[in-house]
Amino acid sequence: MKTEADLPIADMRIRLLDWYDAEGRSLPWRIRPEDRESGRVADPYAVWLSEIMLQQTTVPHATPYYFKFLERWPAVQDLAAASEDEVFAAWAGLGYYARARNLMACARVVSDAGGAFPSDEAALLALPGIGPYTAAAIRAAAFDLPASVVDGNVERVITRLCALPLPVRHSKPEIKRIAAALASPDRPGDYAQANMDLGATVCTPRSPSCPSCPWQTQCVARAQDNPEAYPVKAAKTARPHRQAVGFAVFRGPQIWLRKRPPRGLLGGMLEVPSTEWCPDVLSDAEAKTHAPFAADWDTRGQVRHVFTHFTLDLQMWRAEAADDWEPETGGWYAVSDMDQLALPSLMKKAVRASL
Numbered sequence: 001m002k003t004e005a006d007l008p009i010a011d012m013r014i015r016l017l018d019w020y021d022a023e024g025r026s027l028p029w030r031i032r033p034e035d036r037e038s039g040r041v042a043d044p045y046a047v048w049l050s051e052i053m054l055q056q057t058t059v060p061h062a063t064p065y066y067f068k069f070l071e072r073w074p075a076v077q078d079l080a081a082a083s084e085d086e087v088f089a090a091w092a093g094l095g096y097y098a099r100a101r102n103l104m105a106c107a108r109v110v111s112d113a114g115g116a117f118p119s120d121e122a123a124l125l126a127l128p129g130i131g132p133y134t135a136a137a138i139r140a141a142a143f144d145l146p147a148s149v150v151d152g153n154v155e156r157v158i159t160r161l162c163a164l165p166l167p168v169r170h171s172k173p174e175i176k177r178i179a180a181a182l183a184s185p186d187r188p189g190d191y192a193q194a195n196m197d198l199g200a201t202v203c204t205p206r207s208p209s210c211p212s213c214p215w216q217t218q219c220v221a222r223a224q225d226n227p228e229a230y231p232v233k234a235a236k237t238a239r240p241h242r243q244a245v246g247f248a249v250f251r252g253p254q255i256w257l258r259k260r261p262p263r264g265l266l267g268g269m270l271e272v273p274s275t276e277w278c279p280d281v282l283s284d285a286e287a288k289t290h291a292p293f294a295a296d297w298d299t300r301g302q303v304r305h306v307f308t309h310f311t312l313d314l315q316m317w318r319a320e321a322a323d324d325w326e327p328e329t330g331g332w333y334a335v336s337d338m339d340q341l342a343l344p345s346l347m348k349k350a351v352r353a354s355l
């Protein structure tokens, strides 16, 4: 195991930045050294948007959403003026809908304050949906200010570089300290993005490309010839499982959807109603007591969805609503418009399984 005191910091900064200049990724929201030379500057709104989208998904998955949002809402004031339904519909498929709500809340605060994102760490942290990682990433990538940006990629690189013996969640202070010691004060934005790129493209979770790594001569995991042993894995805990019956109510080409409560899982998104999501299987008779109306429910497919903290099996039932039945909440939506609605992936799968 190494600590920051064992590392030739200045040499490693130069090696990483040289590697980034030659091999770093070109990303739509990123200003690379050659972009700066041609006069381009970072757009903090675009950087913020990309960082929020990338919090739980990959660059290839987030990129089309990034372009869609910028085309539709080119400035933070445009996003601030959008309705929740519009933003949720555009966000559908990115998951973690609390982030979409925070995205709007943040856009409104920034817009009300004149439309400029702050560069100060405390001011960034005071904005909805911006935690220490995102604040550091915005400071570095949008303003080229010193900030130690530690994401999952950087954590992997550091645990391997120094052969940290404990799982990441027990090594956070060491990782932060080593990352902060390595961060370059001269090109902070490039350094932060180089470090993330190294983890994303070279020091990958499986089969890292050590011969291409600018830090290979310093890396303990490489010297041990076992980079994949790091980060040390935490003992696995089983993900709980829940089950429910979903009720798809149709009226010809339309389906009845209602809004989930504004807070909590999938908050504010549209859903098909269901029984409570619980560990036990409900009997058909019990499930029927939760149905929106008495009917001869037709059993359709079962949908499995993996959330961060549990898995859900949703057994879909469908029925046609009588002409005189009207729901107390929600409304009727054309099934053919499903892709334009603020329907989370689980609910899209549920509707499809019921057709």
Ligand code: SF4
Residues within 6 Å of the ligand: 157, 160, 161, 202, 203, 204, 208, 209, 210, 213, 214, 215, 216, 217, 219, 220, 221, 222, 227
């Ligand atoms: Fe990762 Fe290999 Fe580089 Fe070590 S030498 S930091 S394991 S890519």
